[in-house]
Amino acid sequence: MSQRRAPLLLALLALTVLNGVAATLRADSPGVPALPPTTANYRKYAIDDLPQYFKAGAIASMNNTPVDNQLTNAGATLGRVLFYDERLSHNDGLSCSSCHQQQHDFSDPNQLSTGFQGGHTGRHSMGLSNAAYYAPKKFFWDQRAANLETQVLMPIQDAVEMGTNLTQLTAELSATKFYPSLFQNAFGSPEVTSDKISKALSQFVRSMVSYQSKFDQAVQLGVPGAPNYAAAGYTAQEQLGATLFHGDGRCSTCHVSNAQIGDAPRNIGLKADSSADLGAGNGTFKTPSLRNSEVRDGYMHDGRFTSLEQVVEFYSSGVQDNQFLDLRLRDNFLATGQPYRPNFNATQQAALVAFLKTLTDQSFLNNELFSDPFEDLPGDFNNDGEVDSADLAVWKTAFGATAGADADGDLDSDGQDFLVWQQNLGRSWEDFVGSNIPTAAPVPEPSAVAILTMAALALAPLHRRLKRS
Structure with missing residues (x-):
């Protein structure tokens, strides 16, 4: 192959590839x-x-x-x-x-x-x-x-x-x-x-x-120590669940206060032998808050349970005996007692689950204060929050590679990515402050002249080496 034809053929190859790539804009940066x-x-x-x-x-x-x-x-x-x-x-x-x-x-x-x-x-x-x-x-x-x-x-x-x-x-x-x-x-x-x-x-x-659940409404409508479940619109099933939670279920002995939070790590009898994972010691693990437990989709330190129904069933009939089992989970609250298994029937278990769901705080789960604030800044190849000449240097270095300066979603760094950089040149993170967040205009399909220009720019070092060889 002649030295003169090599850059041109490579540029034409780049044109062929780019014409087959969708122009969907995607940032190759954390934003x-x-x-x-x-x-x-x-x-x-x-x-x-x-x-x-x-x-x-x-x-x-x-x-x-x-x-x-x-x-x-x-x-x-x-x-x-x-x-x-x-x-x-x-x-x-x-x-x-x-x-x-x-x-x-x-x-x-x-x-x-x-x-x-x-x-x-x-x-x-x-x-x-x-x-x-x-x-x-x-x-x-x-x-x-x-x-x-x-x-x-x-x-x-x-x-x-x-x-x-x-x-x-x-x-x-x-x-x-x-x-x-x-x-x-x-x-x-x-x-x-x-x-x-x-x-x-x-x-x-x-x-x-988290303090805006249905349960919180009941607490605020009641008197200290006595939530007004009826005033908060609790169903008969949810009220039965509340009674079991604070009574025969013993749930509130570990998940304390009106925030249902833990006060110490506990061994809850997940296994008869806790030696495989001692946790905080003797098979004890931190007791989490039960707020929003409905939406977690995974329970216990190892995530073994996938639903609240499974959790309630475990505490109802599945607590395993071991020498470090928490006294709250023994029949007589003494080390000599048998594991406490209330063996709730299906109605009672469903009621407990229904009550736990009243601890869900949709306001918290959808609050923008806690949401993802990041937006894409296409062309910011060096991830510094501004599209400038430094990003062009990154693009030149990464040209032809599968990572480093991809802005159009085709998993390589090519002339199309240069067009994205050029279109967004001068934009910075400050353009995203406020409610009017700008969005980049669609990237036009590159013309043959543009592609040849981009490819020639990127391949200039190769051309110079060929001339010297």
């Missing part, structure tokens, strides 16, 4: 945060608007918020962005929300969660609503994290889950156009540090308070 022009009011939702029984008494006494990390609107906003940002994983492909999904009470509908390289976590993803209310302050099923500030950084560094390191992460976030200003708003300085990441994520998680 940029589309935030409201006025900072969202997390304090109003999670502090000011709380019902009185959350502000004082048993629930308030279990609040684990530290003195040096009080909830702020700017801090929780930063935490929301971090929570949904795929930059927190090693390959920019996984975020905290990948395993903690809002519609599932910030849990994972799968039994085990999938990490950044396809591996699976060792335990089921725990729901996050009312995480602020746990007096022992410890996190994870086995309570290995002393507090939430410690916990939020651990999945980021976990070899299976997100696989990055904090040095790499802080450098990547610092290089974006938006994080320095978000850190400035939250902490008074633009520097990105792991301590600030920890505090912001913790503020966001603690703001996830």
Whole structure:
């Protein structure tokens, strides 16, 4: 092949491939945060608007918020962005929300969660609503994290889950156009540090308070210690379930207060032998809140149950005896008692399930405060939140590759991606602030002249090498 014909033939080959590619626009980046022009009011939702029984008494006494990390609107906003940002994983492909999904009470509908390289976590993803209310302050099923500030950084560094390191992460976030200003708003300085990441994520998680369920209506319509179920529209079945929950079911002895939160890790008799997974010790595991349990689709530390019906059946007749079984699950509340198995009939079990569903808080599950704020910024190949000349350099380097500068969804970096970059040149994350989020115009089919120009530009280095050879 002559030296003169090589670039032309390669350009024609590029034209043939590109003409067969759909022009559907897709960003090859984690995107940029589309935030409201006025900072969202997390304090109003999670502090000011709380019902009185959350502000004082048993629930308030279990609040684990530290003195040096009080909830702020700017801090929780930063935490929301971090929570949904795929930059927190090693390959920019996984975020905290990948395993903690809002519609599932910030849990994972799968039994085990999938990490950044396809591996699976060792335990089921725990729901996050009312995480602020746990007096022992410890996190994870086995309570290995002393507090939430410690916990939020651990999945980021976990070899299976997100696989990055904090040095790499802080450098990547610092290089974006938006994080320095978000850190400035939250902490008074633009520097990105792991301590600030920890505090912001913790503020966001603690703001996830669930207090607008049907049960909450009954509590507010009643008197202290006596929810008015009838006034809240409870059916006869739901009222029977409430009676069983607080009575023969013994559910409220472990899921305490009007927030149905845990107060300590428990051995609940899932197995006669707990040696395979000791959890927090002797087969005990953290007791989660029951709020929004209806939508979790996975229950217990190993996700073994897939429905509330299975959970109720287990507590009704399936609790296994072992030497560390919690006394609340023994007949006489003594170490010598037999496992407590009330053996509820089908009507009673259905009633308990019906009551548990009244703990679902649709307002929380659909609240925009906790939703994904990210939007695509096509052409931002270096993921810094701005389409500029630096992105063109990335495109040139990645030309012909299957990753690195793909903006049109055809899984390679070619002339079409250049057109996307060119069309969006000058746009930044600030264009996405406010309710009027711009969308890129459809990318036109590239003409033969445009393709030849793009290919010639990308292949110029090859042409120069051929001339020198």
